[in-house]
Amino acid sequence: MEDLFSETLYRDEFMWIRAAKMHSILWVIRSSAPYKTLSDASATVDGMRGLLNRGVSATKLLFDTRLVPLRSDPTFEEFSRKHFDPLLARFAHVAILVATATGKLQLNRIRRENGGTFEVFASFDEAVVHLQKASTQGAVNKR
Secondary structure, eight states: OGGGOOEEEEEOSSEEEEEEGGGTEEEEEEOSOOOSSHHHHHHHHHHHHHHHHTTOOOSEEEEEOTTSOOOOOHHHHHHIIIIIHHHHTTBSEEEEEOSSHHHHHHHHHHHHHHTOOOEEESOHHHHHHHHHHSOSOSOBSOO
């Protein structure tokens, strides 16, 4: 299924973004490079925000966290709530891909605590099928 994502739209040390235009899905892949500072994380947010503000018209997001080290410190979780959550809210459907059961538990906890509307998957194929079947109605790159 990875061959659906034919175009790379953005890439830096921490993330790259590929598009499956036919299905209106962005695949954001978080690299294994850890954020050493919140400035590193801010650069990633700025890169993604810049791409979305240039008019990328995807309605669905596959956020792939399988490579990234698990991180649950309160400072980073607060940063994520403040900066990543608004980016995720631009999409009608969000699937987050994790590598471990612990990651799935952590994201389900965050979703419960923050009222998130994303789905969590351990399987790339299941996440993509979920997004392909999802309606294209909803939040289309709200700014």
